[in-house]
Amino acid sequence: MALPSTLLVFIFISLIPPSFCCPVDQKQALLPFKSHIFNASNSSADSSLFGLDSWNSTNPDCCTCDRVVCDSSSRAVIALHLDSINPLLFLEPKILSPEELNLDENFFHAKIPEVIGNLTKLQHLSLQQNDFHAEIPSSLLKLNQLQVLDLSNNSLSMVIPPDIGNLSKISTLALSKNDFTGGIPPSIRNMSKLETLKLENNMLTGEIPSWLFTIKKLRNLLL
Ligand SMILES: *[C@@H]1O[C@H](CO)[C@@H](O)[C@H](O)[C@H]1NC(C)=O
Ligand SMILES: *[C@@H]1O[C@H](CO)[C@@H](O)[C@H](O)[C@H]1NC(C)=O
Numbered sequence: 001m002a003l004p005s006t007l008l009v010f011i012f013i014s015l016i017p018p019s020f021c022c023p024v025d026q027k028q029a030l031l032p033f034k035s036h037i038f039n040a041s042n043s044s045a046d047s048s049l050f051g052l053d054s055w056n057s058t059n060p061d062c063c064t065c066d067r068v069v070c071d072s073s074s075r076a077v078i079a080l081h082l083d084s085i086n087p088l089l090f091l092e093p094k095i096l097s098p099e100e101l102n103l104d105e106n107f108f109h110a111k112i113p114e115v116i117g118n119l120t121k122l123q124h125l126s127l128q129q130n131d132f133h134a135e136i137p138s139s140l141l142k143l144n145q146l147q148v149l150d151l152s153n154n155s156l157s158m159v160i161p162p163d164i165g166n167l168s169k170i171s172t173l174a175l176s177k178n179d180f181t182g183g184i185p186p187s188i189r190n191m192s193k194l195e196t197l198k199l200e201n202n203m204l205t206g207e208i209p210s211w212l213f214t215i216k217k218l219r220n221l222l223l
């Protein structure tokens, strides 16, 4: 017996598991979630920086979106990997320029962005325990009001910037537990207000300079 072709098509479609894509309601829930991440800051940070441009209404299957993991049989969203969305990139220094910024223990796993250097009123910057990597951005050395700079317990590398001594108001400089290489920059000598210097647990090489012991206010030194 020959079945009408439209019926054949119908049977064929019915045999396809209905859940080839992520559930529609889950897809629709991702979009406002994304807007909230970005709109909350009202910033110009581009979502494509974080791979979230694939979270869009024309993408038929949210399981193909970056940072989204679906169950292989049910296709339900089972994981959202939103690590490394670096909040420092949402800074709007023209509108908001705090004197103190503390982002300790957030595990951002990102670079410290250059835009940090626009927060020119900062006196106290603490970014410890975040898995920040790569070098200290040179823009950070423009923060000439800084009194406390704590970047300890990250994965920062390369040399300690030679011009770090430009931060002339610093009383506490903590760079411990990173991967800094090279020597102790001579410009530190110019930090006349320095009371606490923590450099331990890095990969620094060279001699301990004798001038360190001539910095008058230095009371805590960890090498
Ligand atoms: C976020 O901003 C976009 C464009 O500016 C807008 O279309 C969207 O509705 C906003 N979302 C929320 C949740 O405010
Ligand atoms: C967000 O930014 C737009 C344009 O820069 C501005 O007109 C609006 O007032 C801002 N909204 C908030 C809540 O700051």
Ligand SMILES: *[C@@H]1O[C@H](CO)[C@@H](O)[C@H](O)[C@H]1NC(C)=O
Binding pocket: 053, 054, 055, 056, 058, 059, 064, 065
């Ligand atoms: C939407 O996501 C798809 C799939 O990742 C991508 O090819 C497309 O360029 C995106 N559209 C926009 C407007 O970003």
Ligand SMILES: *[C@@H]1O[C@H](CO)[C@@H](O)[C@H](O)[C@H]1NC(C)=O
Binding pocket: 091, 092, 093, 094, 115, 118
């Ligand atoms: C940061 O400062 C530089 C130089 O003054 C400027 O060109 C840039 O637009 C600023 N960035 C932000 C996000 O304000």
Ligand SMILES: *[C@@H]1O[C@H](CO)[C@@H](O)[C@H](O)[C@H]1NC(C)=O
Binding pocket: 129, 153
């Ligand atoms: C450094 O960070 C690790 C996690 O990355 C944490 O377990 C450890 O306690 C921290 N150490 C210090 C001295 O803060």
Ligand SMILES: *[C@@H]1O[C@H](CO)[C@@H](O)[C@H](O)[C@H]1NC(C)=O
Binding pocket: 138, 141, 142, 163, 166
């Ligand atoms: C440090 O200060 C000197 C002298 O003012 C200046 O020439 C240099 O560009 C500064 N370095 C940085 C990284 O800002």
Ligand SMILES: *[C@@H]1O[C@H](CO)[C@@H](O)[C@H](O)[C@H]1NC(C)=O
Binding pocket: 165, 186, 187, 188, 189, 190
């Ligand atoms: C210390 O500061 C003085 C005056 O600002 C500058 O001339 C000198 O080069 C600095 N020394 C170091 C080692 O950076």
